Amino acid sequence: MPALALQTFRLSKHFGAFTALDQVSLDVRPGTVHALLGENGAGKSTLVKCVVGYYRADEGAVLIDGRETAIPSPTTARALGIGMVYQHFTVVPGMSVAENLLLARGRVPARIDWRAVRAELEAFMATTPFRLDLDARPLELASGEKQKLEILKQLLLRPRLLILDEPTSVLTPQEADEVLGALRERAHSGDCSVLMITHKFREVSAYADDVSVLRRGRLVCSGSVADSSPQLLAQAMMGEGRVAPVTVGRLQVAAPGAVRLQIEGLRVMGDRGEEAVRGLDLQVCSGEIVGVAGVSGNGQREFMQALVGQRPRLAGSVTLEGRPFHARRAENRSQRVRSLPEEPLLNGCVGELSVADNMALREFDQSPFAWAGWVRWRRLAARARAWIEEYGVKTQGEGAMIRTLSGGNVQRAVLARELSGEADLLLVSNPVFGLDFAAVAEIHGRLLAARDAGCSVLLVSEDLDELLELSDRIVVMSGGRIVFQTPARDARRHELGAWMGGRHETAAAPQERAA
Amino acid sequence: MSAQAWLDVLIAVIGGAVRVGTPFLFVSLGECLTEKAGRINLGLEGVLVLSAMSGFGAAWLSDSVWIGVLCAGLAGAALALVHGVACSLPRVNDVAVGIGIMLLGTGLAFHLGKPLMEPQAPQIPSLALGGWSNSAAVQAALRINVLFPLGVALAALLQWGFANTRWGLLVRMVGDSADAARALGTSVNGVRIAATVAGGFIAGLGGASLSLYYPGSWNEGLSSGQGLIAVALVIFARWSPLRCLAAALLFGGAGAIGPALQSVGVGGAYYLFNALPYALTLLILVLSCSPTRSARGAPLELGVSR
Ligand SMILES: Nc1ncnc2c1ncn2[C@@H]1O[C@H](COP(=O)(O)OP(=O)(O)OP(=O)(O)O)[C@@H](O)[C@H]1O
Ligand SMILES: [Mg+2]
Numbered sequence: 001m002p003a004l005a006l007q008t009f010r011l012s013k014h015f016g017a018f019t020a021l022d023q024v025s026l027d028v029r030p031g032t033v034h035a036l037l038g039e040n041g042a043g044k045s046t047l048v049k050c051v052v053g054y055y056r057a058d059e060g061a062v063l064i065d066g067r068e069t070a071i072p073s074p075t076t077a078r079a080l081g082i083g084m085v086y087q088h089f090t091v092v093p094g095m096s097v098a099e100n101l102l103l104a105r106g107r108v109p110a111r112i113d114w115r116a117v118r119a120e121l122e123a124f125m126a127t128t129p130f131r132l133d134l135d136a137r138p139l140e141l142a143s144g145e146k147q148k149l150e151i152l153k154q155l156l157l158r159p160r161l162l163i164l165d166e167p168t169s170v171l172t173p174q175e176a177d178e179v180l181g182a183l184r185e186r187a188h189s190g191d192c193s194v195l196m197i198t199h200k201f202r203e204v205s206a207y208a209d210d211v212s213v214l215r216r217g218r219l220v221c222s223g224s225v226a227d228s229s230p231q232l233l234a235q236a237m238m239g240e241g242r243v244a245p246v247t248v249g250r251l252q253v254a255a256p257g258a259v260r261l262q263i264e265g266l267r268v269m270g271d272r273g274e275e276a277v278r279g280l281d282l283q284v285c286s287g288e289i290v291g292v293a294g295v296s297g298n299g300q301r302e303f304m305q306a307l308v309g310q311r312p313r314l315a316g317s318v319t320l321e322g323r324p325f326h327a328r329r330a331e332n333r334s335q336r337v338r339s340l341p342e343e344p345l346l347n348g349c350v351g352e353l354s355v356a357d358n359m360a361l362r363e364f365d366q367s368p369f370a371w372a373g374w375v376r377w378r379r380l381a382a383r384a385r386a387w388i389e390e391y392g393v394k395t396q397g398e399g400a401m402i403r404t405l406s407g408g409n410v411q412r413a414v415l416a417r418e419l420s421g422e423a424d425l426l427l428v429s430n431p432v433f434g435l436d437f438a439a440v441a442e443i444h445g446r447l448l449a450a451r452d453a454g455c456s457v458l459l460v461s462e463d464l465d466e467l468l469e470l471s472d473r474i475v476v477m478s479g480g481r482i483v484f485q486t487p488a489r490d491a492r493r494h495e496l497g498a499w500m501g502g503r504h505e506t507a508a509a510p511q512e513r514a515a
Numbered sequence: 516m517s518a519q520a521w522l523d524v525l526i527a528v529i530g531g532a533v534r535v536g537t538p539f540l541f542v543s544l545g546e547c548l549t550e551k552a553g554r555i556n557l558g559l560e561g562v563l564v565l566s567a568m569s570g571f572g573a574a575w576l577s578d579s580v581w582i583g584v585l586c587a588g589l590a591g592a593a594l595a596l597v598h599g600v601a602c603s604l605p606r607v608n609d610v611a612v613g614i615g616i617m618l619l620g621t622g623l624a625f626h627l628g629k630p631l632m633e634p635q636a637p638q639i640p641s642l643a644l645g646g647w648s649n650s651a652a653v654q655a656a657l658r659i660n661v662l663f664p665l666g667v668a669l670a671a672l673l674q675w676g677f678a679n680t681r682w683g684l685l686v687r688m689v690g691d692s693a694d695a696a697r698a699l700g701t702s703v704n705g706v707r708i709a710a711t712v713a714g715g716f717i718a719g720l721g722g723a724s725l726s727l728y729y730p731g732s733w734n735e736g737l738s739s740g741q742g743l744i745a746v747a748l749v750i751f752a753r754w755s756p757l758r759c760l761a762a763a764l765l766f767g768g769a770g771a772i773g774p775a776l777q778s779v780g781v782g783g784a785y786y787l788f789n790a791l792p793y794a795l796t797l798l799i800l801v802l803s804c805s806p807t808r809s810a811r812g813a814p815l816e817l818g819v820s821r
Contacts, residue, residue, distance in 0.1 A: 053700075054697070054698065073700045074697070074698055074699060074700035075699075075700030075701075076700070077700075078699075078700060084698075086698055088694070090692070090694055090695040090698040090699075091692075091695060092687075092688045092691045092692045092695045092696075093691060093692055093815055094687070094691040094692075094813075094814070094815050095684070095687060095688065095691060099684060099687075102684065103684055103685075103688055103699060104699065106699075108681040108684060108685075109681060110680060110681050110682075111679060111680055111681075112679050112680060112681070112684070114679065
């Protein structure tokens with residue numbers, strides 16, 4: 001049978017004085033889907049990185065098919081048939097999708113016959129649920145598309161053990177179902193074993209055979225999914241005595257107020273020289289959450305970037321409280337605009353700066369944190385410590401480089417900066433990308449609280465469930481335009497899905513349905 | 516000024532473009548290769564001077580110009596190796612190391628080159644492309660260094676290789692995302708060192724065409740910063756080898772305008788003309804700069820502080 005059996009034996013890993021993994025003994029049976037759960041910073045990524053040789057474990061061993069095997073580098077892992085989809089994207093951003101796939105496949109011939117390679121890649125792509133433009137560069141792709149590229153890269157290798165580190169965090173639930181369904185089928189037919197890290201209990205109960213839970217670097221439970229329940233798993237993740245917060249209701253206290261953000265005829269250029277946003281009109285009122293649904297790659301990324309000032313606007317007007325808004329720093333401050341960009345490590349942080357410095361980015365030159373041109377670092381550090389406490393950011397201290405934080409904790413650090421204090425407008429993209437369930441509930445609660453306090457929230461998300469749960473009004477973006485809008489309480493999933501899938505191309509007058 | 520004089524200027528500029536542009540071409544190709552792998556080697560100025568000296572010395576000692584050319588390349592590669600290895604150490608900044616290499620290379624060359632001021636070494640042969648004309652000026656201008664066609668071929672080869680060979684893809688991957696390369700199990704430092712050394716060899720050929728081609732002698736003022744300018748040319752060429760060729764020719768041609776005008780009697784603003792290449796480069800840099808277009812081709816690992 002080609003599927004591999006993987007065991008780790010008392011694997012430990014330290015970063016300086018910090019123990020990220022503490023004697024973890026995991027057992028993945030061949031031909032099964034094994035889910036790995038744990039809070040943000042529990043050590044899940046560290047564990048799988050040790051298995052594939054990205055990190056070297058300080059103690060313990062990895063057993064493949066029962067034999068102790070040294071895996072000093074990812075090349076060795078690949079040669080053994082172990083494929084890994086990393087949590088942070090490892091695509092080469094400046095090289096085309098075709099080049100990325102070829103590099104990942106390995107066995108790059110000394111001279112490349114692109115015609116043959118492309119034909120082969122096209123044929124391969126046709127056997128998968130994904131479609132990607134072979135000439136696009138990841139630099140220009142949305143996170144959902146990048147994630148698909150990551151998974152494609154691994155499928156191309158026909159791995160015997162596939163490790164996925166939060167593969168579905170940026171996929172829509174439908175896409176996730178397709179991917180996980182396909183993987184489970186492969187596993188059960190004995191082609192490969194799957195080890196999957198996730199934060200979603202739904203995926204665990206629907207697709208996994210076995211499940212293990214890590215807490216603070218220790219394996220706290222491991223067993224068959226049939227014998228577990230989301231409650232038990234949640235308890236194992238959080239530990240005794242810590243109860244998981246309940247999701248706040250989405251009931252709106254007051255009707256939305258006056259229009260605050262008004263976007264008219266917005267047009268934005270994409271990276272490939274085509275218009276990504278083509279005449280977009282949208283209004284957001286005070287005390288309202290407007291959710292933007294859409295399949296990734298339909299201009300949401302460019303739309304958000306244009307709003308927060310990362311990308312020039314070609315045409316159209318954006319006004320905030322009747323005044324033109326260009327997202328300059330001073331405007332953001334006086335009009336109280338905050339944003340949570342997607343991939344916060346890239347778009348909302350300076351990776352090489354400390355957590356405290358990153359938390360200070362908005363206000364380091366403002367009183368009370370600056371005085372006559374001098375920055376009061378001590379005050380900033382004190383506030384950073386308070387935020388780290390309040391938002392539960394797991395870090396080795398406020399002076400640690402933010403790059404070294406786990407994926408979810410980077411997100412929390414940025415959230416702390418953007419959500420604290422009063423905001424009038426929040427521009428949010430995929431806010432819970434990679435957060436554990438407790439953090440998701442907490443963040444959602446904070447967004448709803450902001451809304452109830454009168455803030456306007458524009459929420460772009462590829463997760464329809466999240467939009468349905470939070471939004472007051474949902475708009476669907478497709479082909480760079482808003483093609484449909486509806487109050488969230490009347491929204492029907494299949495209808496939204498149809499619009500997301502591009503129904504407007506056949507529909508006669510899409511805007512007629514608009515409220 | 517007569518039409519004939521203008522023609523002479525034009526021919527002199529074309530000839531100058533090739534003659535002055537050849538060293539620029541090699542150094543910028545070497546730097547292009549290095550930068551594609553994600554490192555900046557400012558030390559190429561030192562590489563250029565050291566290889567010019569070594570090439571000249573080797574040619575003089577062995578009495579064979581080709582041994583000289585080879586030694587120039589090897590000297591360049593050796594010095595680049597120092598850069599490549601030093602930058603692979605943790606927390607070492609490639610720009611700082613580059614400046615060190617630049618000083619080391621020139622210092623070493625000046626020291627070892629003292630006995631080479633006097634002698635004459637064999638010269639790199641030239642191709643006479645002006646045979647069709649009976650004007651002496653045309654013939655002189657179109658007599659070109661045989662290394663030049665080699666450089667053109669090299670530029671085309673690199674351009675093609677970056678897109679169509681395993682090595683090209685590896686170099687670009689390492690230059691674009693060290694993380695991705697590591698995840699695929701590629702040795703980032705290994706590829707970078709190899710690219711830096713190969714770049715040093717190529718730049719060394721530029722050194723050979725400085726000291727072993729007309730006027731062909733070794734002296735301390737030989738390079739006068741050409742290695743540094745080549746670094747700027749690479750940025751200007753947006754990391755494309757073929758555009759490096761165009762940039763080198765443009766720069767060489769602009770440098771020849773001053774002397775050419777002077778030779779036909781327009782000598783008023785001699786020093787101003789000498790500044791022309793720099794002014795031109797600046798102007799084109801500004802004009803060709805666009806926030807949307809510039810990104811393509813730039814290795815993303817460049818300028819990442821470590
Ligand atoms: N290179 C590093 N240097 C220092 N500390 C690190 C490094 N990598 C990870 N850590 C620390 O190890 C701990 C575990 O990190 P890891 O990335 O494995 O968490 P995780 O379980 O994957 O969390 P998430 O769900 O947020 O991705 C974290 O506290 C993190 O700060
Ligand atoms: Mg992780």
